[in-house]
Amino acid sequence: MVKFTGTDLVCYRGERTVFQGLTFGLGGGEAVMLRGANGSGKSSLLRLMAGLGRPLSGVIGWQGQSIADDPEAHNARLHYIGHHDPVKPVLTVAENLGFWAALRSPKEDTNAVMAALERLGIGHLAGVPGRFLSAGQKRRVNLARVLASSADLWLLDEPQTALDKAAEHSFFDAIAEHRSNGGMVVMSSHADKNLADAMEIDLGKFQQEARSGGAATGTKQEVQA
Amino acid sequence: MTGFMLILRRDLHLAMRQGMDSLMVVMFFVIAVVLFPFGVGPESNILARIAPGVIWVAALLAAMLSLERLFQTDYEDGSLELLALQPIALEITVMAKVVAHWLTTGLPLIVAAPLLAVLMNLPDEGFVILIVALVLGTPTLSLIGAIGAALILGSRRGGILLSLLVLPLYIPVLIFGVSAVDAVISGFEAKAQLLILGGIFFAALPLCPWVGAAALRQALD
Amino acid sequence: METISQYLNMGGHGGFIWPAYIIVFVVMVALMIVSRRSLKNAQEELETLTRGADGRSPDRETTREAEQ
Amino acid sequence: MFHRFANPTRFLKLADVIQPWIAGATLVLLGAGLYFGLFASPPDYQQGETVRLMYIHVPSAWMAMFCYSALAGSCAVALIWKHPLADLAARATAPIGAAFTFLALVTGSLWGKPMWGTWWVWDARLTSMLVLLFLYLGYIALNNAFDDPQRGSKSSAILALVGFVNVPIIKFSVDWWNTLHQPASVVKMGGPSIHADILLPLLLMAAAFTTYYLWVLLIRIRTEVALGKIRARQMQKAQTGYKG
Numbered sequence: 112m113v114k115f116t117g118t119d120l121v122c123y124r125g126e127r128t129v130f131q132g133l134t135f136g137l138g139g140g141e142a143v144m145l146r147g148a149n150g151s152g153k154s155s156l157l158r159l160m161a162g163l164g165r166p167l168s169g170v171i172g173w174q175g176q177s178i179a180d181d182p183e184a185h186n187a188r189l190h191y192i193g194h195h196d197p198v199k200p201v202l203t204v205a206e207n208l209g210f211w212a213a214l215r216s217p218k219e220d221t222n223a224v225m226a227a228l229e230r231l232g233i234g235h236l237a238g239v240p241g242r243f244l245s246a247g248q249k250r251r252v253n254l255a256r257v258l259a260s261s262a263d264l265w266l267l268d269e270p271q272t273a274l275d276k277a278a279e280h281s282f283f284d285a286i287a288e289h290r291s292n293g294g295m296v297v298m299s300s301h302a303d304k305n306l307a308d309a310m311e312i313d314l315g316k317f318q319q320e321a322r323s324g325g326a327a328t329g330t331k332q333e334v335q336a
Numbered sequence: 337m338t339g340f341m342l343i344l345r346r347d348l349h350l351a352m353r354q355g356m357d358s359l360m361v362v363m364f365f366v367i368a369v370v371l372f373p374f375g376v377g378p379e380s381n382i383l384a385r386i387a388p389g390v391i392w393v394a395a396l397l398a399a400m401l402s403l404e405r406l407f408q409t410d411y412e413d414g415s416l417e418l419l420a421l422q423p424i425a426l427e428i429t430v431m432a433k434v435v436a437h438w439l440t441t442g443l444p445l446i447v448a449a450p451l452l453a454v455l456m457n458l459p460d461e462g463f464v465i466l467i468v469a470l471v472l473g474t475p476t477l478s479l480i481g482a483i484g485a486a487l488i489l490g491s492r493r494g495g496i497l498l499s500l501l502v503l504p505l506y507i508p509v510l511i512f513g514v515s516a517v518d519a520v521i522s523g524f525e526a527k528a529q530l531l532i533l534g535g536i537f538f539a540a541l542p543l544c545p546w547v548g549a550a551a552l553r554q555a556l557d
Numbered sequence: 558m559e560t561i562s563q564y565l566n567m568g569g570h571g572g573f574i575w576p577a578y579i580i581v582f583v584v585m586v587a588l589m590i591v592s593r594r595s596l597k598n599a600q601e602e603l604e605t606l607t608r609g610a611d612g613r614s615p616d617r618e619t620t621r622e623a624e625q
Numbered sequence: 626m627f628h629r630f631a632n633p634t635r636f637l638k639l640a641d642v643i644q645p646w647i648a649g650a651t652l653v654l655l656g657a658g659l660y661f662g663l664f665a666s667p668p669d670y671q672q673g674e675t676v677r678l679m680y681i682h683v684p685s686a687w688m689a690m691f692c693y694s695a696l697a698g699s700c701a702v703a704l705i706w707k708h709p710l711a712d713l714a715a716r717a718t719a720p721i722g723a724a725f726t727f728l729a730l731v732t733g734s735l736w737g738k739p740m741w742g743t744w745w746v747w748d749a750r751l752t753s754m755l756v757l758l759f760l761y762l763g764y765i766a767l768n769n770a771f772d773d774p775q776r777g778s779k780s781s782a783i784l785a786l787v788g789f790v791n792v793p794i795i796k797f798s799v800d801w802w803n804t805l806h807q808p809a810s811v812v813k814m815g816g817p818s819i820h821a822d823i824l825l826p827l828l829l830m831a832a833a834f835t836t837y838y839l840w841v842l843l844i845r846i847r848t849e850v851a852l853g854k855i856r857a858r859q860m861q862k863a864q865t866g867y868k869g
Contacts, residue, residue, distance in 0.1 A: 125773050127860045161421055164557040187423035195414025201353040210346050214339055214422045487780045491770035500766055504759040505791050508798035554779045570674045570739050577735040581681045581728050588724050592844045599851035606858045
């Protein structure tokens with residue numbers, strides 16, 4: 112049953128039409144891989160899905176209701192991994208994750224945080240202040256944030272950057288487990304690593320045709336999940 | 337614990353760990369006021385005459401100094417983006433940051449103000465009213481300043497720009513803050529000025545977080 | 558009819574009235590010139606860009622450029 | 626490349642049609658205003674010849690406030706209905722408004738010298754005009770402080786609205802501050818009652834300044850549109866490695 116949908120999206124950022132005519136539909140347990148060259152709008156689409164901006168036209172909906180109507184409710188059901196890893200250098204890893212977990216779930220259970228850290232192999236870093244972490248470790252802490260509290264929809268913008276093989280492997284297991292109990296994932300990634308039977312959206316197809324004399328009309332192509 | 341308290345606690349925690357912020361603000365406040373006797377001359381009656389104005393202007397500039405950092409660090413390391421994606425209204429996040437800013441700058445200024453009033457030879461009856469006026473005025477400075485801090489996110493030369501944007505909006509608070517102290521010193525009632533200061537504060541209380549959140553949203557767009 | 562110099566004197570205030578009118582005139586004309594020149598430069602640059610891109614030079618800037 | 630919202634061909638056609646008319650009106654009104662103001666009207670019985678300063682000071686002050694309201698209005702339209710032309714109109718209005726505010730201050734101080742003997746008088750109106758100039762400069766600075774012009778327009782639009790809400794509060798507090806520290810200035814800037822002979826040049830000049838504003842506004846908006854197209858084309862080249 113399709114829950115998360117986007118119809119006829121047009122993204123206009125930085126004075127250019129990033130993509131247009133993009134439609135998608137996502138149900139429980141399904142995953143979408145975003146493909147496309149740099150600047151084709153993968154990150155922009157993920158940000159629109161998270162509600163960090165509004166599409167110029169078109170609607171992103173959750174069970175038929177536009178996410179813009181109730182942003183807080185939409186925020187409650189999603190996790191977003193962006194380009195930055197927000198780890199405060201002055202706070203310890205446990206404090207960093209504890210803060211984000213507490214914001215989402217009223218009851219403060221530190222063992223969920225510890226379990227997430229253990230799962231990504233950085234349990235030993237719990238008491239370490241953020242400034243001592245390497246880029247890879249910060250990325251793991253950020254990914255652990257996703258595991259520490261539950262959310263239906265995972266929006267991951269190139270999660271593997273700065274990850275080594277072991278961490279990548281355990282995170283992909285976590286994704287599979289998340290999907291098995293009904294969660295949804297939208298992921299953009301260059302690596303050839305693909306999620307099991309994931310749908311694909313190639314952003315290149317939704318660009319505006321380069322103007323070469325002809326009228327520039329974007330070809331609308333529906334990818335119905 | 338509510339989201340508001342969580343964010344407030346974290347920001348105070350960060351400020352404590354970095355410690356120096358509040359101290360630097362108070363140091364600037366003291367130095368700025370101490371410069372005036374060197375400029376204007378040590379005659380106590382002149383100093384007393386300009387004391388309320390000098391203290392208020394210095395407090396205003398000191399409060400504004402630390403505004404740039406209000407959202408900047410979170411904006412740069414991605415925390416702001418994440419805070420916007422939490423199941424808490426962005427307005428509440430802005431309010432928590434404003435309260436944190438006031439506690440780390442407004443309050444220390446108020447604590448340091450009597451010392452500077454002595455330095456500036458402020459008449460005795462002016463001390464209490466100065467504190468009361470500052471208590472009513474500095475929160476408004478933080479509230480309006482939060483809008484400025486949100487507007488300059490991601491711009492070049494944010495600090496200077498922030499002062500150009502925010503100082504004109506500080507003029508009403510400055511005028512009524514100083515005239516409250518002047519009135520009491522010259523033996524009048526300062527009720528009107530304090531009421532207006534309170535009025536401006538209660539108008540700014542709901543409006544500034546709302547506008548600040550709107551500014552943050554388009555900064556993160 | 559009063560003489561020209563008497564008129565220019567403006568009852569002793571000529572020294573303030575004429576500079577004011579001159580300043581107002583200069584600022585308004587300067588703003589006009591700056592605006593027109595920036596428009597001309599922008600249009601020229603646009604033309605070189607479009608000619609470079611299309612190989613044909615579009616006619617006046619308000620052509621119905623069939624972007625959309 | 627140019628999304629249909631942001632391609633104001635309709636506006637450009639309209640601007641081309643009405644601009645010559647506005648230009649003509651400005652020249653005619655300015656000519657009439659100057660003629661009546663400088664030559665055909667008698668000196669004021671009270672202020673003497675300096676009343677002629679009023680013919681440019683008061684219209685400049687009116688235009689300064691008019692442009693700020695126009696700026697705030699177009700910013701509101703830009704934020705609420707997200708119409709890109711409103712952004713361009715706001716960006717085009719600000720420098721004109723700032724110029725008029727500056728002129729109001731200059732002519733005000735030139736008026737103050739013969740009247741009160743000093744170049745600058747902390748009169749309530751002149752002080753409010755000075756603060757208005759800072760609001761303009763703040764808008765222009767914030768507008769150009771970002772690499773992405775969209776970002777600049779959006780945040781400066783919010784600032785313009787915040788400023789617009791604060792103008793009455795600032796005016797009120799400056800008036801209070803002025804009456805507190807200084808008895809009302811001897812000669813009211815606008816004069817007690819505006820005599821018919823004075824009213825005519827005043828209104829003519831005000832009308833001339835308004836049409837002048839529209840004239841420069843159209844030119845500046847067309848510049849912004851052209852600059853937008855240049856950026857779009859450069860983006861186009863960068864994005865698809867256009868083989869020209």
